[in-house]
Amino acid sequence: DTEVTQTPKHLVMGMTNKKSLKCEQHMGHRAMYWYKQKAKKPPELMFVYSYEKLSINESVPSRFSPECPNSSLLNLHLHALQPEDSALYLCASSQVRGLNYNSPLHFGNGTRLTVT
Amino acid sequence: QKEVEQNSGPLSVPEGAIASLNCTYSDRGSQSFFWYRQYSGKSPELIMSIYSNGDKEDGRFTAQLNKASQYVSLLIRDSQPSDSATYLCAAGGGGSQGNLIFGKGTKLSVKP
Numbered sequence: 725d726t727e728v729t730q731t732p733k734h735l736v737m738g739m740t741n742k743k744s745l746k747c748e749q750h751m752g753h754r755a756m757y758w759y760k761q762k763a764k765k766p767p768e769l770m771f772v773y774s775y776e777k778l779s780i781n782e783s784v785p786s787r788f789s790p791e792c793p794n795s796s797l798l799n800l801h802l803h804a805l806q807p808e809d810s811a812l813y814l815c816a817s818s819q820v821r822g823l824n825y826n827s828p829l830h831f832g833n834g835t836r837l838t839v840t
Numbered sequence: 841q842k843e844v845e846q847n848s849g850p851l852s853v854p855e856g857a858i859a860s861l862n863c864t865y866s867d868r869g870s871q872s873f874f875w876y877r878q879y880s881g882k883s884p885e886l887i888m889s890i891y892s893n894g895d896k897e898d899g900r901f902t903a904q905l906n907k908a909s910q911y912v913s914l915l916i917r918d919s920q921p922s923d924s925a926t927y928l929c930a931a932g933g934g935g936s937q938g939n940l941i942f943g944k945g946t947k948l949s950v951k952p
Binding site (some may be wrong): 741765766767769772780812814816821824825827828829830832833834836 | 872874876881882883884885888889897899928930932933939940942943944945
């Protein structure tokens with residue numbers, strides 16, 4: 725069983741809808757991530773939170789809005805998405821990165837998003 | 841531009857054989873290396889982490905790192921059909937700019 729839980733597993737939304745993806749981790753990690761993955765492509769980093777503060781936004785369009793309410797929870801609010809935003813959205817957590825090393829990412833099971 | 845290169849495959853091996861997956865990286869500042877296994881439609885699963893030159897073994901898996909050659913490999917001994925998946929190599933340099941860079945993955949097929 726994964727210790728990073730994502731809900732929902734599947735989501736279909738129209739271009740005018742507002743929806744949210746949720747992620748919860750119980751690993752005591754203080755870094756949390758959102759990745760987007762298209763078919764046959766590697767995961768693409770979207771956002772990084774470190775100690776509940778947004779530390780990295782990889783130039784993601786504003787129709788994606790992240791939120792980190794506490795050290796265990798991470799949300800991704802979606803609004804006015806486009807069909808090309810359809811993808812697998814992955815949440816991950818890790819220990820906070822050290823000066824010269826990365827801690828491994830632990831991924832949730834993902835949310836399969838379809839925008840119609 | 842930091843890059844991680846992998847042969848996309850597919851790499852096909854018979855059951856019981858050794859599968860060898862290779863990865864090169866461009867950033868000499870990378871210090872942390874990871875192998876993830878991803879089944880079709882599923883999320884990546886961490887298989888191995890390696891930080892120092894040499895070999896690291898965990899069950900049927902051995903990761904090898906050569907920082908001088910900027911090369912990482914994953915050996916899977918006694919390959920099983922259940923090992924059939926895409927294997928992602930990732931490298932990171934730590935610090936504020938050291939996000940993990942993922943390769944495009946190598947698809948492995950283990951034939952019974």
